[in-house]
Amino acid sequence: MKIKEALGFGIDALTYGLYLQDDKETKRHIESDVYFLLTSLLNSNRTYIKTNPDKELSKEDEEKFKSWLARRLSLEPVQYISGETEFYSLNFYVGKGVLIPRQDTETLVELVEKHFHDKKKELLFMDLCCGSGCIGISLLKTFPNSNCVFVDKHKAPIEYTLKNIKRHELEKRAKVIESDLFSTLNKDLRFDAIVCNPPYISPQDLKSVSMQITLFEPIEALKGGTDGLYYYRQVADSGQRFLKPSAPLFMEIGYNQSKDVCQIFKNWDKTTIHKDLTGNPRVVKALRPN
DSSP states (O other), rough: OBBBHHHHHHHHHHHHTTTOOHHHHHHHHHHHHHHHHHHTTTTTOOHHHHOOTOOOOOOOHHHHHHHHHHHHHOOOOOOHHHHHHEEEEEEEEEOTTSSSOOOGHHHHHHHHHHHHOTTTSSOEEEEOOOOTSHHHHHHHHHHHTTTTEEEEHHHHHHHHHHHHHHHOOOOOGGEEESTTTTTTSSOOOOOOOEEOOOOOOOOHHHHTTHHHHHHHHHHHBBOOSSSSOHHHHHHHHHHGGBOOOTOOEEEOTTTTHHHHHHTTTTTEEEEEEEETSSOOEOOOOEEEEO
């Protein structure tokens, strides 16, 4: 099977086996999935796929590609199938038990980058609810003289964070702690910034989350208590003691949570809401009072 044949085969398989709508947006998603799987399979990029249409796949790669398509037809995310994804122009390992990083979350990293103008500054970050470690690792790559403490209460995210730290050769600048938020952290620690993408979906909103997510991604990484705001309350109550005076906190929020989150952080300074590229509220930024 040639690359161009694999591309056509994959698009047809997903078109007829997975998607029912025949519109441009659906076709774009199908094509994106197939390109993602092929580029991961061949350790390449779209340019390579497009400029080498007649290159033959090995028998092993052909069988693997077909097995990957079968997994995709069961709704398994392509990132889990390939075992990795891209975030902030970096590659990360992902898999069962860890939430797949979303492009919207890059807004949070961009805000931290804007806040600290001097990239050479020695900073200490905390990546709370770290998941795959993508936020903290992106910051360590952006601020090469900085260090980061990664915190999560679940074993799978801890394991993936450690793998991704090793992948990016950041072992000397990273520490990983298994903790339920701040519960087991050294109370003397003071950070230049805390970043956090917490679970923030309410039981009501969880009903509208796509089956692809609820079937495969960890529910515990989505559920934010009875109203989706549990983690904001916890961080607002306890986070200040781990920040230096006037240091910032950045937390991802749901599209409909701005008003409630601002109220929760009323005892912090300069609480602001920032939108993502689609125009939805995405990040709350608040400073520890001086």
